[in-house]
Amino acid sequence: MDRLTEMEAFATVVDQGGFTDAAKKMGISKSAVSKHVSALEARLGARLLNRTTRRVSPTEIGLAYYDRARRVLNDAGEADALVTSMQTAPSGLLRISVATDFGVNHLSPVLGEFLQQHPGITVNMVLNNRYVELISEGFDMAIRIGELEDSTLRARKLADTTRRMIASPSYFQQYGRPEKIDDLNEHKLLHYSNQANAAVWKITAPSGEKRQIRTTGWLTVNDGQSLLNACISGLGIAYLPSFLYSEAMQKGLVEEAIPGLPVEVQGIYAVYPPGRFTQPKVRAFIDFLVDAFSDKGPETW
Structure with a gap:
């Protein structure tokens, strides 16, 4: 007889508490x-089973075997579901x-093509600049930029981006160009208002030293595109x-403020909950994004 069928019959008898109910569950005869x-x-x-006229229960050996058998059967079911x-x-x-900046500028423009390719999928895209808990808040996936904090999530890199201090040529003509990091204290600075420690810029000096510059802002706003427009x-x-x-x-609308500084490179990732296999809708979207952003970054967007 088939070993897996034997295991399934035994486990179902334990689950149902008897042969009659197990037979109904499996759709076969009691015999x-x-x-x-x-x-x-x-x-x-x-x-494996203690049999009486009133009830059926696993023996000590049967109970130990049941625990392992149920795992095997669950794995087999997941394997079938995966295929x-x-x-x-x-x-x-x-x-x-x-994040709002990336979603508006780069995710929204490609969503139409994705939905045309996969008409069975509907998308609810939530734009915000806070860290969301995927599972507890009901998200299938998220796009995150920079170092990944939650190591329990699965991740796939989509592209790289850099960060630079920038301003317009007209600004430099009016206020001059900073030559070193400390010169930033004498300039008009623009900040995000929705980031922790937004008034502190973490900058790498030419020597490789990590500098933290606590800056005073002339304008603070919670939107990156607005900051760019201000620049x-x-x-x-x-x-x-x-x-x-x-x-x-x-x-030529903006230029780098201090060209000699090392460039900070950050990864852009699709993250999604852990599991034995990825939902087809999530896998399809991530594959699409990898292809859509294959020629992007770190400087060319």
Whole structure:
């Protein structure tokens, strides 16, 4: 007889508390269930069930065997589900968390193409600048930038971005260009208001030394695109990622404030809850993003 069927019959008898209910659960006859369990006991050379006229219960050996058998059966069920899901067109609601700046500028423009490719998927994209708990808040995945703090999540890199201090040519003409990090104290600086310690810029000096510059801001706003617009208008120096400033720098609208400083590179990742296999809708979207951003970063966006 099939070993897995024998294990399933035994485990179902334990789960249902008897042969009659186990037979109903499995959709086979009571005698067939009994034959499977008897064959299992004969093969193992051990009695797994205590049988009385009123009830059936596992022996001590049977209980230990049940724990392992149930794991095997669950794994087999997940393996079947995995194969089925991989052959099924991705579908369902995909809930995504992404930082506002990246979502507006780079995720929103490609969503239409993704939805055209996968008509069975609907997307709920939540734009915010806070750290969300994927599982407890009901998100399927998130896009995160920089060092990943939660090591329990699975992650796949989509691209790299850099961070630079930038300002417009008109700003430098009016206020001069800082030559070293300490000169920033004499300049008009623009800050994010939604980041912890936003008034502290962490900068790497040419020597490799990590510097923390506590700056006073001329303008504080909770949106990166608004900071870029302020830069272009000549209002000050901002510390922004390349996925925001790249196009403006290529057009000559902004320039790097202190060109000699080492460039900070940050990864952009798709993160999603751990599990034995990835949901088809999540896997499809991540594969799409990897392809969509294959020619992006760290400076070219």
